Amino acid sequence: MVAVAKTKSRTKLAEQAHFRTLRLPSPFQPRLEALAAQQDWYDWAGYKAPHALWDDELEYFAIRSQAALFDISPMVKYRIEGPDAEAFLNRVTLRNVTKLKPGRVHYTAWCDDEGYVLDDGTLFRFSADRFRLCCQERHLPWLLDSAIGYEVSVVEETQEVAGLALQGPTSFAVLRDAGFKGVEKLKIFDLAEFPHEKGSVTISRTGFTGDLGYELFVPVKQALSLWDRLIEGGKLHGIRPMGYTALNRARIEAGLIVANADFVTGDSAIRTDRLRMPDEIGLGFMIDPAKGHFNGRRAILDARQNKTLKHVLVGLEIEGNIPAEHAIVYHRGKREVGLVSAAIWSPTAKRNIAIASLQRPYGDTVVDDLWVEIYAMRELQYHKLMKRAKVVPRPFIKLDRRTANPPGER
Amino acid sequence: MTSFDAIVVGGGHNGIVAATLLAKAGRRVALLEARPELGGPARTEEFAPGFRVSVAHILNRLHPEVVKALDLEANGLVLDASDMPSVALSADGEPLILTGAYGEGLSGASASEAQAWSELRAQLIRYAGILKPMLARRPPDLSGMTFGETSALGMIGLSLRRLGKEDMRDFLRMFLMNVADVSDDCLTDDRLKGLLAFDAVMGSHLGPRSPTSLLGLYYRLAGEIGGKAGAQITPSGGMGAVITAMASAARKAGVQVRTDALVARINVQDARVTGVALGSGEELTAPIVLAATNPFAALMELTGPRNFDTGFVRKVTNIRMKGSVAKLHLALDGLPGFKGVAEQDLRGRLVFAPSTNHVERAFNPSKYGGFSPEPVMEIVLPSISDTSLAPAGGCVLSANIMFAPYALKEGWEKGKPKFLKAVMAQLERVAPGIGKQVRHAELLTPPDIEQRYRMPGGHWHHGELQADQMLMSRPVAGWSGYDTPVDGLYLGGAGSHPGGGISGVPGLNAARRVLARKG
């Protein structure tokens, strides 16, 4: 009796191992831990992820002049399959999925009934009726409720699928030397399957850096062998694993936005004035009113017609070299008109750049005389700087190698 | 002709009202009913050779504006307000009789109880009167109210003020109370308290002690017949006579009435309604489709979730609409005798709900998918006032029985004979010998009602009428104004504000909404 009770309580304890590891380990954890000289970890959707492994500057320059390897396993992934998968995704997401051919990827977003963005992400189309949706936040209840009336299955596969981003000018050479035959055929936003061990890896020519780059997905069992294969293939091409700080710099240069950094997602916003429509965060290009019904269509088209859009997301170039992170934006130095959500001194553009959310008409029709107020902490004292800001197009950098065919080798 | 200005789906009473109003405003209207006859559960039909009955058996809330707008009296409806008493049957003793409109008089009670009742009754009717305009008009549209809506809301505020401070405080205090606590506060007679408990929860999945159950009684008392709040009648010709009069008004107004016309699909193109497709494959077009069927059926089955946003689909699929009322029809050899009930009172409404606790106990098992061995019921003998409903010498008994859970755990196929036995045993207690008079019995469970009348869940109100599914939240929050996210598609059945019962108000309001929208 006693013995049984003891085993029972032990099994119960074992079942609750997640209390001991508050953050899930990535499938690549053994490799990351071995390299993580900084031990600077953060929480990415419940996973333990590195800000930097050794040095974020070197890691950034690996993106721009070598090849950087970034673990994207924590990205939330959904497997969406079935005869109605296309119709389902066309209803849920903004862009026209009928235009997405098998073997292609597109960047998209999705909204609630009021037209507020719930998240953005990438949609991979493997075949006529098989997709993968990748994003920041979890949306299973929403996706399942959206599936009412469709013959489609939606399964979260975040924990089953490991992902790596390989980014930088030598990334193609790394893949080639790692033995992925035919990878040179991938054009930007193409995807294909390649043999790996007894199974296969999905490689797409995609990324979050604005550079030449690829993303690779494998079942978690093959995660470590894939990592090792890439490191081996990249030996002579300067491959370097990296953390988020470096990636974040690259993505700002590429003018890409991050959910819950540059806008608050619909489900997580507590304050109603934080919600954003696609047109308010630079995603208006995704909207295809002619494609038939999609979530938020009515609200989005109404807002366009009634001109009730309140915000606009812009790229800013700011004088000087002090990053304006989270600075308030002013018109004529007096009227508060918005906030900078991300800013860096761009080593590649050699400009002081920022992504900001402004209240229309500022940033939309009124773009002159904008200023940002930067508080620079210098030895326990703020230096308050009023710097001129200019609205500039995104991306802040445009690298031909990102789209060049065949892909360059360095 | 296959092209119309408006198509009304569903020839229940609300559909007929809506179609008639639209036609009177000059629209070319088609009214499509799946069944061979109009009226839904209000139609009168034969259930045994020579015996006829309607599922909805008592008229207590047909709105005066509907009577007027359709000129129902000129179309043959006789609303004779000759008093129909409510008889609160008791298991062992004498019944209590509420005469006049909802107990203006009370016989069989002590003098002090009669006094207490007359005070409570006045209070309840006063408070129901405050809700009355709210239960008649389109619910206020919280974003962008028109001047008319704002002033209507203002009037309600004003009528509250007119109550006086103490009365207003009481109104607000009692608003979300349960009926059991209210009647315990004021009354002592179990028969009377049982009757109030029964009336408050009739048609809902609530027990008398469930919070907010008093709202059901207010809803009931907000109804009127012949200008008298709380009054009730069994129209001569049965409830079917109401439908006949409405249908006559519809035809006179030029409505093209088509029965045996099952709508299989509501067509939508570019977020705009374009018409309907019939089960036969025939297509009819119209820029306006008003569905006076259950909202879930109209939106999710006929229109389809693909035409709506996910959040909206979520709301609609979450409307609670599992019915709790079963219907018993008995073809009897002769007039049954009810213990202690004088023959002239047999034309009344006989309620067997001998105490609050009895009603609560009848409710309890239904929460878990069972039924009580002692169900409570409301009995009417409609063939007394309308002899055409039964062959000479025969008698029709029509009873609403609670609580019959939609999803009975053991399944209705097995459970139905057991439930019928329990019901008959209860009847035998109050009408000894009635079992021997039965020539034919028909028991309709909620799934039977669902099937026969195309009412999902077999629900009285096409969706629970509880605080969270009323007013601005009916049928779903944000869409209480009869329109839907699909342009040109409107809802106008009992599932819309204010709710069910033969009132005609949802249909009336929906038609008015259509007319207000398109000049």
Ligand SMILES: Cc1cc2nc3c(=O)[nH]c(=O)nc-3n(C[C@H](O)[C@H](O)[C@H](O)COP(=O)(O)OP(=O)(O)OC[C@H]3O[C@@H](n4cnc5c(N)ncnc54)[C@H](O)[C@@H]3O)c2cc1C
């Ligand atoms: C057991 C029971 C007893 C009741 N007793 C009473 C009572 O005594 N007094 C009272 O006032 N109320 C009573 N009610 C409530 C009342 O019957 C309803 O609230 C009322 O019928 C609702 O009217 P309606 O016109 O909105 O819908 P319904 O009366 O349900 O009419 C809808 C109509 O639409 C038709 N339809 C549905 N789908 C389609 C389709 N796809 N194509 C074409 N046609 C379609 C149906 O056949 C039906 O005729 C009772 C209800 C029940 C269940």
